[in-house]
Amino acid sequence: MATPLKQLQATGTVVIADTADFDDIARFQPSEGTTNPTLLFLAAQKPSYAALVDKALAYGRSLPATATADERLSATVDALAVQFGTQIYKLTGRVSTEVDVALSFDTPATVEAALRILKLYEAEGLARDRVRIKISATWEGIEAARILQRDHGVSCLVTVVFGLAQAVAAAEAGADAVAPYVGRIADWGKLNGVTDKDLGIETVSRIQNHLRKYGYRTQVMAASFRNVDQVRQLAGVDLLTAAPAILEAVEKETAPIVPALTAEAAKSASDEVLPPLAFNGNEAAFRWAFNSDACAVEKSADAMRRFYADTEKLKQLLATKL
Template sequence: MKFFDFIKNKTKISIDSADINFIKNKLFNAATTNPSLILKSILSKVYNKLLYAFLLKNFKKKIIDSDYNISLYDKLLVNIIANIIPYIEEKISIEIPARISFNYNKIIFYSYKIIYLCEKIGINLKKILIKIPATNSGIKAAKQLKNNNINSNLTLIFNLTQAKKCFDSGIYIISPFVGRVSDSIYCKYDSGVNFVKNLVNLKNNNNYSTKIMAASFRNINQIINLTCCDFITISPIYYNKLKNINYKNSVLNYKSNIDFCNNENYNSIKLLNNGIKQFDIDHNRLIKLISNLINNL
């Protein structure tokens, strides 16, 4: 048995990619997108024909990027999502711009803008998750969106407090970043895996409905040890590795250590802010690319 089949028998798999050629016919349970992944797909020329046709049709639209107005970026984002959705069994996450992560009103408005555009072109809204960084404003906005039947994926989860706020708010799914926690804390066992296992224990012990999607892996062992999660989200690189490695029973099992977050070198707020900053950098790179393409039509 290949590792991928072993894992798929234990949990649901989301793919971290916007590459439709890669996603086609693999029947992943879910997909997560962000500006970095969309930028990568555009630069690799995956969407050449789609992008060219889209820009020719929309290049006269002056607003390329905006918090409130419907922009060229918004329409392109939803257009790409529409092409991926037929190949995804359950849900796909669409990320808001990182720059509004701390602004409750803008998160709400932008989320409705995405939903409006999805509905306008006939996307099944039940398959859409608004991907929001788990700031206080983001969690509060996601709770309000849930009250209006819009589900969210709260990303950049780095501490138990963030997770518990999401659990208590009934958020649909959270994405703890395993690898970034492991990078920040040294311990005998894998701190990132321990962190997520603690979240799973917290969820199960309190019967929370929120799903947990482990993300940001550094190695195969981390993936294998987190099949206790509702979902794992992996990059195409790890997908290919898992498809090519035979399953063995001698898999390292990390122990749960509830106190690991008290490590004095652990700064979850810094990790959250750095994650938002990187998302914003990639978003701006994508906007610059779109602008350059329009100027050269």
């Protein structure tokens, strides 16, 4: 009999380990890996990864003397992400790496940073089609994803997604994937009096079904899981990234894991159930729809602040070594 993780994969869901720990990645054999400032900060403190940190520091020191301290630190952070990402790629065959969240409201700077990261990967021998660039789901970030996908052939994962408006705008921009945060949406729901359902499951299911019904090629990468039940209720989502503790809990399940989301059900849903939504490049329409979703507004800002704080902690850690 197939293991629970194999059953999950049999529903059509690609499983990704949300960790930068190589042992955990090897254990779960995911089809893709990821890095973000939080994972990097935790991993960079482990003695076993000192060699990767040293390589990133060497890159930072190699920059011209004209580089400012901030430029050197930012470049070192990117180099560290690529060092970890390269090793993750060797275990999975694909990796996603996040652009500095501080650039979330600057389209040209996001594009420039993404291309710098790709050059670092290319120097490590990774082909461009093996790397996804993670960008925040702001209007400016989504526009950067549009440019990177259209003009540079760069695969983009629009992350920090907390509502349908963000997902639709990213899909219209041609992003390869969007990452809605199941657990954080559910947390917001509980704090705001939603007691009759899991708001995270409802929101991510709506995003997945909407994109399938209206024919977008953008995949949904469900993230930030709190428990196995959330995994069960989203079985069949395109991509699923979860922490090792969640994947371990899935492996201990005894009841079969069966499809909860299917393309057939999404495409047959009525317009009343899944009403059309489109922005067609209209920034004002997007901003109004986004602003009308309190969870998306509050949790997007919170997530970006958290990633920024972890990036700053990582910079401080590296600064003591530079």
